[in-house]
Amino acid sequence: MNIQDGATNYVIEPAPTPAVPVANSSLLFPVHRVFCVGRNYAAHAVEMGHDPNKEPPFFFQKNPDNLDASGTFPYPPASSDVHYEIEMMVALKNGGRDIPREKALDCVYGYGVGLDMTRRDLQNKAKDMGRPWEVAKAFESSAPCSPLLPAGVIGHPSHGAIWLDVNGQRKQTGDLNQMIWKVPEMISYLSGLFTLMPGDIIFSGTPAGVGAVNRGDVLHGHIDNIGELGISIV
DSSP states (O other), X not given: OOOOXXXXXXXXXXXXXXEEEBTTSSOEEEOOOEEEEESOBHHHHHHTTOOTTTSOOEEEEEOGXXXXXXXXXXXXXXXXXXXXXXXXXXEESOOBSSOOHHHHGGGEEEEXXXXXXXXXXXXXXXXXXXXXXXXXXXXXXXXXXXXXXXXXXXXXXXXXXXXXXXXTEEEXXXXXXXXXXXXXXXXXXXXXXXXXXXXXXXXXXXXXXXXXXXXXXXXXXXETTTEEEEEEEO
């Protein structure tokens, strides 16, 4: 059911629309959904105990309001093993169903740097019990992010370094060209499962080297031609 703003009286005040800032402007990008692709770098798939040649990437979701551009990450409850995963974010300006790969980049508004923070202990328990991962993935502030850079400014990055430092030490390093599924393939595949919409964001997978964080840690992420992301664990 779609209701136009102002067309009804809500029984409670609606939550604010989640949004990500656009770099070098006062504009905001309103977020509809957040899709995350799993095991999209072969080395990370291997370090998590999977065979990238036999297991294609798959998708799960975070909540739109999990995105957090504040620069801090509050250590979440119910976990003692929270991991970082640096990823390129892909923000869509339009969508549709069954989008051909050759048309997929026409849907992209821009790109950013994001972290898929994961309560790894809860994820492992969910895996062991055959349960979904939301409790491990979709918690408050679990998607720290940078401002978005429009594709009209930077183009569509298909290669370039992606890395993450923790307390000044390099922990993750890779190249965007190492993604198993490239951005057009992700968009096309997702559009066969969902009707993609303006405001959808895709987290495109993480290189090898994921690990745990502690309160007081400082993380610094980078993706060539897209930007930087710095957060403090509090």
